[in-house]
Amino acid sequence: MLNINRRLLLGMAAGSAAARFGVARAAEMRPHEKELYEAAKTEGQVTWYTGQYQAEPSEAIGRGFTERYPGITVNVVRSTSQVAFQRLSQDMRAGVAQCDVFSSTDHSHAAFLKQEDRLMPYRPRNAEGLIKAAKQAGDPDGYFQVTYLGLFLMGRRTDQVSEADAPASWKDLLEPKWRGKIAVGHPGYSGAITSWCLAMRKLYGWEYFKALEKNQPQIGRSSADPVTLLNAGERTVGAAIPSATTLLSISRGNPIKLIYPTDGTLMVPAPSGALKNAPHPSAAKLFMEFVTSPTYYEVTRPFFSESLRPEVAPPPGSRPLDEVAMISADPAELERDGQEVKELWRDTFGV
Template structure:
């Protein structure tokens, strides 16, 4: 695996891969044909903001283990950075990536409307959790490649369970002044959707009150999580898998609050670029994302597996056991530019 570029480094997954997992499932005839074609291309380049750098590296390692002879190159950055990089490549007619994974499916819709995506229905779609499969594009221009609810994290050494915020509006309580961390909607796709959700629920007054608490504004949604783990901030907007994984595997002083007014449920999406330099390797990789190896990899790291019948990690709550909210793709596209501008004006960053 060649690690091409990384903008934000996240946590190192506390996950020891069992020997032989990657080769556990035998290839179907269609998979074998794709593999043979991919070997002739030699590599696949994956643009990704969906996961942390180290987690994406782990996924590539599994891919290379199963499909020897096809190198997996990771290009990892925050959502808006990756998207702008791709937009520039499209404008220059010099696309270098083969496929992209993002937490903002609005980006996929924009690429589809520009004619920049290729249609492909992976063979493994048939084995997906139905509700996750149905969140994807109906014309097969992108798949659902993950779901990572955004919740509230708190440092257990600095905050008791009773003291911890119970809902999003609690973050504006003056007692949290100088102790809150959030990402930036101009850099993180999922933070952009969260900002839209909060504005829809409470109006911009929520952010004006939050600004008075002098929050730490990062770029990636993972930044707040890292600040809570280090104790530099007491509470933060953070992805559920990072919190659960660090708490269980690393024994980090971090715990989760499922907000009573609803966790944001942003579906991650993966699409193949129409002008991909390695189209067969891209199709093989996209199908692999929905396969048993990645489902098990997700589950072991406290992520929701995409494949039906794969058990959740111990202590992980089913999606239907707490309140979640989603933002429609078209709504996200139409509202995001104004939201980003208002955020910059309010927080001065």
């Protein structure tokens, strides 16, 4: 199996087991938060470039921040992770400072920004309360922190694909019977799909994708686009789809069921970091405190996001993490080979 991050898996499992009670959203601010809040109120806003969540939860996070810290609005700039990074790169080339905090599902983005001295060396105090594995997955020098854990797997339309006929593994997607029935995202837009490509290449070689192309998958941009196609009935199987978005869709009555691949569910630890040239530096630090706080995971829980705080219960309907076989893409491999697999994808699929 590919690079199973056991520390993160065990830490998440321990966090889930320890989650028994919610915490009040209006919990008393810690002294360092109060100090930052007073400074951030004079700035009045914070701009967040994010590819970690879809639009609805991203806006909910913005509202949750303002509810906890009245007088400071969040300018949510939501896109896929690759598009968010391209936008930030354009800002940097133009010498324009617009983004305060950047969040991506592609670890190589944070590594590159750190290498280019573009991130603020700020370790949020609230990160002390994250589960051990999440703290270990953050930058050791404090330039970015893992704030989101994405699980990416498969899904099926229950009214069109029976459990007996459904693919059980990633490799099952190569069977001819799935021709014209699969939906998937694009590594040129989604950091999670880039990780998935690297994971599949490590398991099965790039021949896997050449075989998948023969089944003519419908290719979107975001990893969540296939969920939309499943909801609409345009495709019957989704590949490398996010568990959170899918569980939210299921909760709204859509006939979809998650499939945990026998060859491993993809785990993507996703980083957030404040920019060194943030136009609202105090608000940027306060936002980093927020995204590592219990309140943040309370806000995201209704959207079925995994909790990285032991005080906040895991999302309803999710499988216990200690029961899930997981695979992941190595951060160094992402940084080194991410662009290569994007080019290979375009050569193979023509998009």
